[in-house]
Amino acid sequence: MTNTKTDELQVNEKREAAGPAELTKPGPVFTPHVDIFETEKDIALSADMPGVSAENLDIDLRENTLTLTGDIAGENNNNEDRIYVEYKTGRYYRQFSLSGVIDQSKIDARLNDGVLRLLLPKVEKAVPRQISIKTG
Amino acid sequence: MLYRTSFSPPAWRYRNPFEEFENVRQKMENLFGTLSNRSYKSMGAGVFPAVNLTEDQGCYYVRAEIPGVKNDDLELNITDSTLTIGGERKIPKESEEARYHRRERKAGKFSRAIALPGEINSEKVEAALVNGVLTVTVPKAEKVKPRQITVR
Numbered sequence: 001m002t003n004t005k006t007d008e009l010q011v012n013e014k015r016e017a018a019g020p021a022e023l024t025k026p027g028p029v030f031t032p033h034v035d036i037f038e039t040e041k042d043i044a045l046s047a048d049m050p051g052v053s054a055e056n057l058d059i060d061l062r063e064n065t066l067t068l069t070g071d072i073a074g075e076n077n078n079n080e081d082r083i084y085v086e087y088k089t090g091r092y093y094r095q096f097s098l099s100g101v102i103d104q105s106k107i108d109a110r111l112n113d114g115v116l117r118l119l120l121p122k123v124e125k126a127v128p129r130q131i132s133i134k135t136g
Numbered sequence: 137m138l139y140r141t142s143f144s145p146p147a148w149r150y151r152n153p154f155e156e157f158e159n160v161r162q163k164m165e166n167l168f169g170t171l172s173n174r175s176y177k178s179m180g181a182g183v184f185p186a187v188n189l190t191e192d193q194g195c196y197y198v199r200a201e202i203p204g205v206k207n208d209d210l211e212l213n214i215t216d217s218t219l220t221i222g223g224e225r226k227i228p229k230e231s232e233e234a235r236y237h238r239r240e241r242k243a244g245k246f247s248r249a250i251a252l253p254g255e256i257n258s259e260k261v262e263a264a265l266v267n268g269v270l271t272v273t274v275p276k277a278e279k280v281k282p283r284q285i286t287v288r
Binding site for chain 1: 162182183184185186187201202203206230234235236237238239242243244253265
């Protein structure tokens with residue numbers, strides 16, 4: 001069996017968030033696609049949030065709940081006529097429960113080309129200490 | 137009796153006549169959640185990237201969401217009235233010992249041709265990639281631009 005289409009990219013359809021996301025503003029809310037990797041030292045999260053600029057992105061970590069909220073800048077294309085619409089735009093919202101304790105002071109967030117990269121280092125566990133016993 | 141209308145017949149638009157159905161479908165899917173597991177392919181037959189095409193009097197605007205694609209990995213070509221968006225989306229590898237909890241983002245090559253509905257001026261096409269959103273501005277050809285006629 002030949003699999004010629006292995007690296008041909010398909011549209012990863014945007015999912016509309018159906019949860020009880022805050023609905024203070026009208027318009028659709030989407031769930032960003034994410035990758036979450038965990039190593040011994042940290043948790044790395046990448047999220048696709050096209051159209052979101054750094055100042056419109058809100059990352060909130062409270063207890064063990066991480067909340068990502070991304071607002072897209074108001075597009076000034078209201079005076080354009082739509083010919084063909086394949087995707088919708090809107091805000092992004094997603095919550096995660098994190099296992100383990102995160103060192104909040106060392107969180108690193110970068111936003112490049114519409115991808116948020118979040119590095120959440122775990123709190124260093126107490127290093128076991130050897131206690132030497134003196135005799136005498 | 138002869139009737140003359142001062143209006144031209146409605147011009148053919150490329151507007152998706154099924155847009156309203158599409159909205160209903162999406163709402164139904166939200167309602168029933170994961171009951172139907174098959175993934176629905178939208179208009180572009182699932183070819184990445186999904187594009188939105190709009191126009192105003194002077195230009196066509198092609199927009200696509202391509203998060204994580206760098207300028208260097210993107211190739212745009214324009215011929216008579218066809219715009220081709222090609223490139224590769226790369227996702228950096230994680231370290232060996234990392235185990236993943238979620239893996240929803242995909243990497244790979246893509247190529248898509250978009251036929252523009254009218255004549256264009258291919259000399260003055262502009263493209264911008266901001267925050268993972270590509271916007272290509274394609275000016276219409278001079279002769280198809282509406283011209284205002286002043287009445288003296």
